[in-house]
Amino acid sequence: MKKRVFSGIQPSGIVHIGNYLGAIRNWVDMLDKYDCIFCVVDLHAMTVPYEPKEMPNCIRETLMVNMAAGLDPERCTLFVQSHVPQHTELTWILNTCAPFGDLARMTQFKEKSRQHRENVNCGLFTYPILMAADILLYKSEVVPVGEDQTQHLEFAREICRNFNARFGETFPEPQPKYTRVRRLMGVGGKAKMSKSLNNYIPLLAEPEEFFSLLRTAATDPARVRRSDPGTPEKCNIHTMHLGFSSQEDIAWCEEGCRTAGIGCVDCKKRLAGNMDHSLAPVRERYKKYADQPDYVEDVMREGARQCTEWAEKTMQEVREVTGLR
Numbered sequence: 353m354k355k356r357v358f359s360g361i362q363p364s365g366i367v368h369i370g371n372y373l374g375a376i377r378n379w380v381d382m383l384d385k386y387d388c389i390f391c392v393v394d395l396h397a398m399t400v401p402y403e404p405k406e407m408p409n410c411i412r413e414t415l416m417v418n419m420a421a422g423l424d425p426e427r428c429t430l431f432v433q434s435h436v437p438q439h440t441e442l443t444w445i446l447n448t449c450a451p452f453g454d455l456a457r458m459t460q461f462k463e464k465s466r467q468h469r470e471n472v473n474c475g476l477f478t479y480p481i482l483m484a485a486d487i488l489l490y491k492s493e494v495v496p497v498g499e500d501q502t503q504h505l506e507f508a509r510e511i512c513r514n515f516n517a518r519f520g521e522t523f524p525e526p527q528p529k530y531t532r533v534r535r536l537m538g539v540g541g542k543a544k545m546s547k548s549l550n551n552y553i554p555l556l557a558e559p560e561e562f563f564s565l566l567r568t569a570a571t572d573p574a575r576v577r578r579s580d581p582g583t584p585e586k587c588n589i590h591t592m593h594l595g596f597s598s599q600e601d602i603a604w605c606e607e608g609c610r611t612a613g614i615g616c617v618d619c620k621k622r623l624a625g626n627m628d629h630s631l632a633p634v635r636e637r638y639k640k641y642a643d644q645p646d647y648v649e650d651v652m653r654e655g656a657r658q659c660t661e662w663a664e665k666t667m668q669e670v671r672e673v674t675g676l677r
């Protein structure tokens with residue numbers, strides 16, 4: 353039997369190359385080796401302000417871009433969190449196994465409550481419990497996430513241990529699988545690439561957009577003039593080359609940077625070409641899915657049906673061991 357993998361995707365609607373290199377691409381590599389479930393986490397998204405009218409579209413968009421990026425619905429299960437109500441049922445039960453003190457220490461909570469002072473709601477606080485429910489509901493063994501989720505995942509493992517200790521061995525303890533890629537900075541070079549900071553390169557950018565977004569992007573600050581040599585490891589453009597370029601091109605840009613043999617513009621032009629080339633199939637698939645709304649609808653419906661079946665099986669066991677009958 354293949355191990356079960358679970359991960360969640362925020363329905364932000366926009367997917368950028370940071371999401372692609374840091375998450376989606378690693379998931380694609382796992383599709384055949386594991387039994388993978390990917391979930392668009394709309395209930396998590398409600399913890400910060402959003403426009404309800406836009407939500408259905410964001411969910412669809414997110415799903416389609418992820419499918420286009422390689423989450424082939426034939427090789428994994430894709431669904432929307434709120435379509436499987438067992439997530440919220442298990443969340444309540446896990447609430448009673450979740451240490452309050454740990455929640456209060458979550459750095460993401462502290463950050464987000466600073467960002468959204470006008471709405472510091474309890475959902476923002478208990479967000480990691482819903483995430484633990486997502487994972488445990490399918491008895492997932494492996495959770496591929498970025499390093500920013502380390503604390504949340506440790507917390508899910510703790511909830512899992514607490515539940516098992518209190519009610520008997522029910523859930524396997526999920527193992528994190530952190531991604532290899534160094535974290536990608538935004539085009540400004542100072543902060544992580546993110547939608548909210550508007551410092552991103554969209555995965556579905558038009559061919560000519562790549563260079564125009566890269567043109568002004570930050571590089572190694574030591575390269576003030578064309579003749580100043582640089583250190584590739586200090587350059588965010590180099591990190592992108594590692595994601596999109598061939599070994600030959602990577603060697604060319606490293607050598608050229610260290611010796612000032614090439615300028616940053618040359619390096620960026622080569623990168624833009626490589627990005628365009630590697631993402632052309634993603635754009636193609638996206639167009640195909642966008643032209644088949646019924647198919648996307650079917651994927652969501654079938655995912656919800658399958659996950660409801662698995663989730664209900666777990667919940668029957670949970671209700672049994674907790675004495676809720």
Ligand code: TRP
Pocket residue numbers: 358359360361362393396482483486487495496497501504
């Ligand atoms: N919190 C995750 C994020 O911000 C998304 C997520 C929700 C998730 N549920 C999950 C990730 C379960 C892994 C497993 O990206």
